[in-house]
Structures are given as structure tokens and as C-alpha cells.
Amino acid sequence: MQQAQEGQSEKFKKALNELIPELNKNIDELCAEAEDKSYTDASSMEPDKILDVLKNLDNKMDLFKQYDTTSERYNDWQVKLFVPQTNFDNLDNLRTQLVNRHLMWHSLADWNIMQADWMETQFGQIDAPLIQKISTDYAKICKRLEGALEANPIQAKLKENVDKFELAMPVVMALRNPDLKEHHWDDINELIGQKLDIHEEGFTLQNLIDMNVTQFNE
Numbered sequence: 001m002q003q004a005q006e007g008q009s010e011k012f013k014k015a016l017n018e019l020i021p022e023l024n025k026n027i028d029e030l031c032a033e034a035e036d037k038s039y040t041d042a043s044s045m046e047p048d049k050i051l052d053v054l055k056n057l058d059n060k061m062d063l064f065k066q067y068d069t070t071s072e073r074y075n076d077w078q079v080k081l082f083v084p085q086t087n088f089d090n091l092d093n094l095r096t097q098l099v100n101r102h103l104m105w106h107s108l109a110d111w112n113i114m115q116a117d118w119m120e121t122q123f124g125q126i127d128a129p130l131i132q133k134i135s136t137d138y139a140k141i142c143k144r145l146e147g148a149l150e151a152n153p154i155q156a157k158l159k160e161n162v163d164k165f166e167l168a169m170p171v172v173m174a175l176r177n178p179d180l181k182e183h184h185w186d187d188i189n190e191l192i193g194q195k196l197d198i199h200e201e202g203f204t205l206q207n208l209i210d211m212n213v214t215q216f217n218e
Helices: 002-034 047-080 089-119 128-148 153-175 182-192 205-210
Strands: none
Touching: 002 047, 002 089, 047 089, 089 128, 089 153, 089 205, 128 153, 153 205
16 A cells, blocks of 8 residues: 555656646746737837737736646645655746736726826816826836836836826816915916916816926926
């Protein structure tokens, strides 16, 4: 009986010795694909390409999760077989590269959708506190990406858009102050060098940002 168990253990050890190099090879290949330059190329942000980029990264994330689960299972088997556990260092590198690229692209895509909606919102209906909160959350994502990935146009575009709204919301809230009197509006118009009428029909957040009034947010 004991001899049979030992034989079975040796069979499992042999199988692991073949499976682990194969897993490492798959991880290395996926990491090379995740580091493809197309994921940090400005041309990939073109509207007709973004969906393909997101789909490709989603598929790679599914593979990463499979490899991650498999590595944990192999390590568990190694513990039960009383053999040293394999350190899948390449999996950690894959996690850094792929997870953050996936986050970067999905953040940009989601932000673009929200931004398009916000820009068309009538000034009086802008939910400035909510947009401010979302902008703060996305600013944290930008900070994480700056620390995890090399500088690239996709990351820079996301940060540019987020920063624009972070600057705009305090201005929106200030301009909607019910205590503003006519002389205050005269001062504001003189400061920005143009006529600002937030009560004008059809006046949107896009109109406000186009007037570049966020430079006067102090």
C-alpha cells in the first residue's frame, strides 16, 4: 500500500515537473503580448480601435486569472507532495503590466462615456459634487498608473481629462452660488474678458469649459 502511494506521488511529481515549465512559458508569452506597444500607442485611442483594444485586454485578463489560479493549484500540490514551491515571479510581472494596462484602458473608455454625458448637461443640472467625487477617484487611478507604468499617451490623456474636470467643478459650484449679485457678475465678466450668462438657455458645461474660465478658479 505504502509503495503504491509512493509510486503515485512520484507520478504527480513528474507531472508537475512537466506542467510548471509549460505554465511559465504561457505566462511569459502572455506578458510579452501585454507589453505590446499598441497598448501605449496614441493611435489606439481612435474610436474605431478602442473596442478592439478593450476586448483583447479582457481576453488576456481571463487568461491571466486562469494562470494565476493554476499556479496556486500547482503550489498546493507541491505542499502536499513535500517539494519546494515554485516562485512564479513572472506572474507578478504579468500582474503589474497587464492589470494596469487593463485598468488604464477601461478607465479611459468609462471616463469618455461619462465626460460626453457631462459636457451636454445643462448648467443648472450639473451635479458638481458627484462629478468632483468621481474625478477624485479617477485622479487616484491616474496616480497609480503613473507609479506602475512608463509614461504613455493613453495615461496622459486620461489624466488631462480628469484634471480638466477637477478644475472645473469648484468653478461650477462657485458660479451657482445664490448669493452672487449683479455687481459680482460684472466683476466676473471683467475678469474673464467675456460675457458669461449661465442662465442662458442651452448653456452647458461644454460651453463653460470652452470659455476657459477654469484658469480663474482661485
